[in-house]
Amino acid sequence: MLREQGPRGVAATARPLACAADYAAAARAALPPDVWDYVDGGAGDELTLAANLAAFRRRAVRPRVLVDVAHRDTRTRVLGTDLAAPLAVAPMAYHRLVHPDGESGTARAAAAEGLLTVASTFASQTVEEIAAAAPGRVWFQLYCFRDRGLTADLVGRAQAAGCTALVLTGDAPLMGRRERDIRRGFVLPGDIEPANLRGLPGSGLAGGGLAGGGLAAGGLPGGRDLAAATRELLDPALTWDAVGWLAESSPLPLVIKGVMTAEDAVLAREAGAAAVIVSNHGGRQLDGAPATLDALAEVCDGAAGDIEVYLDGGVRRGLDVLKAVALGARLVLTGRPVLWGLAVAGEHGAREVLRLLKEELDLAMALSGRPSLARLGLDTLAPAEGDT
Numbered sequence: 001m002l003r004e005q006g007p008r009g010v011a012a013t014a015r016p017l018a019c020a021a022d023y024a025a026a027a028r029a030a031l032p033p034d035v036w037d038y039v040d041g042g043a044g045d046e047l048t049l050a051a052n053l054a055a056f057r058r059r060a061v062r063p064r065v066l067v068d069v070a071h072r073d074t075r076t077r078v079l080g081t082d083l084a085a086p087l088a089v090a091p092m093a094y095h096r097l098v099h100p101d102g103e104s105g106t107a108r109a110a111a112a113e114g115l116l117t118v119a120s121t122f123a124s125q126t127v128e129e130i131a132a133a134a135p136g137r138v139w140f141q142l143y144c145f146r147d148r149g150l151t152a153d154l155v156g157r158a159q160a161a162g163c164t165a166l167v168l169t170g171d172a173p174l175m176g177r178r179e180r181d182i183r184r185g186f187v188l189p190g191d192i193e194p195a196n197l198r199g200l201p202g203s204g205l206a207g208g209g210l211a212g213g214g215l216a217a218g219g220l221p222g223g224r225d226l227a228a229a230t231r232e233l234l235d236p237a238l239t240w241d242a243v244g245w246l247a248e249s250s251p252l253p254l255v256i257k258g259v260m261t262a263e264d265a266v267l268a269r270e271a272g273a274a275a276v277i278v279s280n281h282g283g284r285q286l287d288g289a290p291a292t293l294d295a296l297a298e299v300c301d302g303a304a305g306d307i308e309v310y311l312d313g314g315v316r317r318g319l320d321v322l323k324a325v326a327l328g329a330r331l332v333l334t335g336r337p338v339l340w341g342l343a344v345a346g347e348h349g350a351r352e353v354l355r356l357l358k359e360e361l362d363l364a365m366a367l368s369g370r371p372s373l374a375r376l377g378l379d380t381l382a383p384a385e386g387d388t
């Protein structure tokens, strides 16, 4: 069990860290304020960020009693990967911003808990390094670049490295307006770089690229904000055609991240996706998008049982995982809590956070009288306020 640390690892109190929120407090104390705000913040008024959390709190569980819960089974299988629980690490850029263990540490932590990690295109370590840290337990998140050659190259690298699925992010044609980052003047520190793009020709980064100095020069010496760099790289004209192109050009199962409506779930099905992630990017893109838990039912309708439906956004407790599974999610991803754990104690901290979430899920299944995932269904939850 980890204990709360003060800044720079000096023990401030001997308080054990009991839940993800405790890790958030400890991470906040340990991280530079601009890095904390980059991780913690959302777009605009942060309405969607708050909505994600509120939606989980609003839903109550209908407990069944006198059920034999002596044995609980949280195991599942998702796109060919056996998981100890229906839980994974959402793709997040630049883990080394919070700890030198970086994405490899996160991937090892998830694998040690029998889970999987989605590695970001904008990881601070290469997809090869991350996949090697957790063989068979890494998926690759793809941002589609204006340069399709570069995009295809990344897809080929992810596959060769052993990633077992591709996750195409669809909700970021431009980067959301993150006002905390604007106020702080947040730029990447010089020693953190998008390692997958290092030295790549055709990336549009050479000579005054992502942060003004080019990548081959060894990192990103600051000076350009992420939104400007993202605008240069990512293709805002991306359409469902690209999904068809990817589905045809790679044998890996394709997951579309950022699907929030039944209409788009239908299009994902038609384009050949294996699954969709109900996601609003943790409230970092369209402020005003609904909470993911509230969008889950309509996306499940659109998926019509033909493709799998996953969810991320606001998952802070094992109980949240239970609620999302009850409403139809086959896999639930968590983002910020893993970075909190990583910030507090590197790989070990990330593992502790994931272990806590799994333990909480197991306990919630026992106390709600639903010892298997198959028993989690619509009858598990009381109607949300406002439902008829």
Ligand SMILES: Cc1cc2nc3c(=O)[nH]c(=O)nc-3n(C[C@H](O)[C@H](O)[C@H](O)COP(=O)(O)O)c2cc1C
Pocket: 038, 039, 040, 052, 090, 091, 092, 093, 120, 121, 122, 141, 169, 257, 279, 280, 281, 282, 283, 284, 312, 313, 314, 315, 333, 334, 335, 336, 337
């Ligand atoms: C610091 C940070 C970086 C992120 N980077 C990416 C990314 O590179 N690609 C992506 O598809 N989503 C990215 N996301 C969004 C997450 O994948 C996920 O949708 C979101 O964090 C889930 O919400 P949660 O943090 O409340 O669990 C990022 C989120 C955070 C907090």
Ligand SMILES: CC(C)CC(=O)C(=O)O
Pocket: 093, 122, 172, 175, 226, 230, 281, 284
């Ligand atoms: C570099 C960014 C595009 C990564 C991201 O998706 C995010 O910060 O939410």
